[in-house]
Amino acid sequence: MTDLTFHPDRTALEAVGLGVTYRRAPALRDCSFRVPAGRVCALVGPNGAGKSTLLALAAGLRRPTAGSLTVFGRPPGGPEVRPHVAFLSQEKPLYPSFTIADTLRMGRELNPGSWDRATAERIVGDGGLSLQARVGDLSGGQRTRVALALALGKRPALLLLDEPMADLDPLARHDMTAALMAEAAEHATTVVMASHVLAELEGVCDYLLLIADGRVRLAGEVEDLLAAHTVLVGRHEAAGPPREFAAHTVVESRVTGRQLTALVRPEGPVAGEWRASEPSLEEVLLAHLRAPGAPALLTPSAEPRSSWKKAA
Numbered sequence: 001m002t003d004l005t006f007h008p009d010r011t012a013l014e015a016v017g018l019g020v021t022y023r024r025a026p027a028l029r030d031c032s033f034r035v036p037a038g039r040v041c042a043l044v045g046p047n048g049a050g051k052s053t054l055l056a057l058a059a060g061l062r063r064p065t066a067g068s069l070t071v072f073g074r075p076p077g078g079p080e081v082r083p084h085v086a087f088l089s090q091e092k093p094l095y096p097s098f099t100i101a102d103t104l105r106m107g108r109e110l111n112p113g114s115w116d117r118a119t120a121e122r123i124v125g126d127g128g129l130s131l132q133a134r135v136g137d138l139s140g141g142q143r144t145r146v147a148l149a150l151a152l153g154k155r156p157a158l159l160l161l162d163e164p165m166a167d168l169d170p171l172a173r174h175d176m177t178a179a180l181m182a183e184a185a186e187h188a189t190t191v192v193m194a195s196h197v198l199a200e201l202e203g204v205c206d207y208l209l210l211i212a213d214g215r216v217r218l219a220g221e222v223e224d225l226l227a228a229h230t231v232l233v234g235r236h237e238a239a240g241p242p243r244e245f246a247a248h249t250v251v252e253s254r255v256t257g258r259q260l261t262a263l264v265r266p267e268g269p270v271a272g273e274w275r276a277s278e279p280s281l282e283e284v285l286l287a288h289l290r291a292p293g294a295p296a297l298l299t300p301s302a303e304p305r306s307s308w309k310k311a312a
């Protein structure tokens with residue numbers, strides 16, 4: 001049996017030269033990255049960036065057309081990893097004619113030996129839902145809660161979530177995020193969560209994967225990625241980027257009146273009169289989303305450890 005117990009050095013997801021093409025249109029191209037086990041990883045990118053495609057690959061529901069993706073070092077969807085991976089897609093497929101109790105019973109039967117009934121029932125109960133309620137009679141947000149209960153009840157080593165909180169009200173969103181984080185911390189679950197709600201990711205995710213136009217733009221520890229960037233504010237003197245920025249990577253710069261604000265990856269001290277501050281995660285993400293041509297950055301922990309090998 002596969003040993004998926006938490007080890008800080010273990011790799012949860014690793015992509016090398018990963019590509020997916022739909023009817024000759026590339027959805028993912030030449031993606032190489034690593035997500036270490038035990039991280040809560042935000043998967044961010046504009047609409048159509050390839051986030052759902054990547055999650056479907058990790059869940060074993062789709063196969064790469066180029067390169068490779070492994071889950072805990074194994075082919076995704078294979079018999080060794082499938083029992084340890086839970087995937088909550090945007091569609092959240094549940095049986096409308098089942099009651100919540102039927103749904104959780106199905107969870108137990110599909111996951112013999114690992115089903116965590118107490119956690120699943122607590123998540124449902126915290127939303128004030130009766131076990132006798134029919135899934136077809138629930139609101140979208142209530143169904144999301146049941147789907148999350150099913151996913152967490154499986155006690156997965158890897159939890160893949162595709163915009164999981166999109167239809168929850170703010171309070172339910174807050175509660176579900178807290179429940180998710182508590183479960184992830186208690187069981188060292190690796191979570192990969194696609195989301196468009198950038199403000200909510202700060203303080204929740206410790207790892208980041210930003211993809212745009214099918215390519216990896218940023219990958220690594222949130223802390224390291226933030227530390228690699230600086231917001232510089234100063235006087236706008238002349239057209240074009242300031243000369244002092246020439247030795248550094250400028251992700252984005254904007255001029256408002258006489259003030260220039262830039263998000264920069266400094267290669268050393270920046271000359272000139274600039275007020276420098278560390279950006280928030282939202283500032284880094286927004287700047288990279290607005291500047292898809294900025295050079296990609298992978299922190300050392302996000303560099304794949306294996307070289308290219310044919311997809312299994």
Ligand SMILES: Nc1ncnc2c1ncn2[C@@H]1O[C@H](COP(=O)(O)OP(=O)(O)OP(=O)(O)O)[C@@H](O)[C@H]1O
Nearest residue numbers: 022023026027045046047048049050051052053054
């Ligand atoms: N089944 C499919 N057949 C053909 N093209 C597809 C299919 N699924 C996705 N695509 C295309 O692949 C690209 C990536 O789509 P994907 O759904 O992975 O993006 P996403 O980042 O999840 O977007 P969103 O934020 O809108 O959910 C898009 O251009 C999309 O049109």
